[in-house]
Amino acid sequence: MQENVEVGFFTDPTVCIGCKACEVACKEWNQVPNDGFTWYGNSYDNTGHLGASTWRHVLFLEQ
Numbered sequence: 001m002q003e004n005v006e007v008g009f010f011t012d013p014t015v016c017i018g019c020k021a022c023e024v025a026c027k028e029w030n031q032v033p034n035d036g037f038t039w040y041g042n043s044y045d046n047t048g049h050l051g052a053s054t055w056r057h058v059l060f061l062e063q
Contacts, residue, residue: 011022
């Protein structure tokens with residue numbers, strides 16, 4: 001990804017299931033490097049923080 005390039009990321013929350021496939025596809029398409037984030041807990045929805053290339057945090061609430 002070129003320096004000083006701003007990108008936008010829009011999500012339709014009415015169809016979002018929290019799988020983060022859109023984030024992965026966007027990162028791959030724009031060649032965004034891995035920022036070294038780690039998963040917390042027992043599922044892939046639980047990222048510990050947002051960062052320069054980790055744009056979404058989705059919390060699943062199972063009832």
